[in-house]
Amino acid sequence: MSGDGTADGGGHGSSHGSGHGTGHGRGPGSGLSRPTVSRLPGYLRALAALARAGTVRVSSTDLARHTGVSPAVLRRDLSSLGQLGRRGVGYPVAALQQAISRALGLVEDQPVVLVGAGHLGSALAGYTGFGERGMRVCAVLDADPGLAGQRRGSVVVRPLEELEGSVAESEARLAIMAVPAGVAQSVADRLVAAGIRGLLNFAPVDLVVPRGVTVRAVDLSTELQILAFHQAELRQ
Amino acid sequence: MSGDGTADGGGHGSSHGSGHGTGHGRGPGSGLSRPTVSRLPGYLRALAALARAGTVRVSSTDLARHTGVSPAVLRRDLSSLGQLGRRGVGYPVAALQQAISRALGLVEDQPVVLVGAGHLGSALAGYTGFGERGMRVCAVLDADPGLAGQRRGSVVVRPLEELEGSVAESEARLAIMAVPAGVAQSVADRLVAAGIRGLLNFAPVDLVVPRGVTVRAVDLSTELQILAFHQAELRQ
């Protein structure tokens, strides 16, 4: 699920969402609207599949089909990144991948700290999709001392006390929280104090963070409830 | 992440999103807008916390603070469910919980089929949040015969061949997919053919489903990429 919620503008303290874009407005720096930003990763995913298949050029109609948006939305999104296509021809796949990656600020080997080594944390630590997109889980922390020393993915679980040290030495700016709801806020506070600027939160809690810190929330129950709504609606 | 994407109206075949609301429009049945539906679960969560704390009445300003939306949005959302508050007084917590649950079509003990018993599937099977919200994982299936018979949460893993039978006997209409990208579409096809009408997809693939079936996508890489964008934007 995608949530969203940026503790940037208006003044409401906490962040909330499920990957969907709540609210309007543009980020301060770039000229990309929030909906556009939320769609770019999907384009990147479809482009990677095309590149693997050896496709070098793609039209907005084709790419739109692969990403579930309309061709008009796709062209508008891409044109906001610059003049990437050629009329009558289409878009070059490789150049498009590069342009989107640059627009998203994806840098090679971005370190990410993961807090929580339970089932969910373990799943996240072993998720290969991060590596393919330039992200690397550089540390896994857990409050349970019994887990310290165990492997998760390619890293070894460390005790929670080493949170600040892990953030400092890796210079990570992004963190993933797969911890129980009860400790989520305090973990978030520590992460932010240590220098983290983006949080992906799986705990069913609305985190309160200072301005300048972005929270995206993934709440599994919320997702299922929205799904249940659509399903119930169809029954009527 | 909340994704969204309903294969209802417009015509673009696949669904895409991450819990965020892409697109506009209202569901066919109720008079609830998509953004409203996506916010209701958050209200329910905040209300549950208030109820646990013994609060019986809450104002839109207070509840808004707990959910990260503006009071105006909250009042508008709630008024679309009916006249639930009293001017000068506020909203009764218990009645609000009931009204939102009813609006979301939450019924007691809604069965959900889970496909995939890896780390992520195990985390989902053990997630207690579902039970608290009237959902129950009634079956866990996995293609790996070695996992059959093992416990996940309170149910026993069954071989993938029993997918159709599991859906039929449980009469489930919702399913969660925690399977590899390569098999996601074929699993989705089988689930839909068996009668599933709502899919929560964790595989990084845009599923193509018939109209009348809702897909919500949770793509962890997408979430992190959006987070990276916000973080990079702040650096400029």
Added chain:
DNA sequence: TAGATTGTTAATCGATTAACAATC
């Protein structure tokens, strides 16, 4: 009564859509 708070209206804002001129 006076203060508080909802429900709703009107205004603003932003995103999507459709259409098409520009251009390969």
Added chain:
DNA sequence: TAGATTGTTAATCGATTAACAATC
């Protein structure tokens, strides 16, 4: 040239916001 496809404009649509009358 003729066909195809982008980039962009104008129109439509829907959501948010602010303000306030109704009402407890």
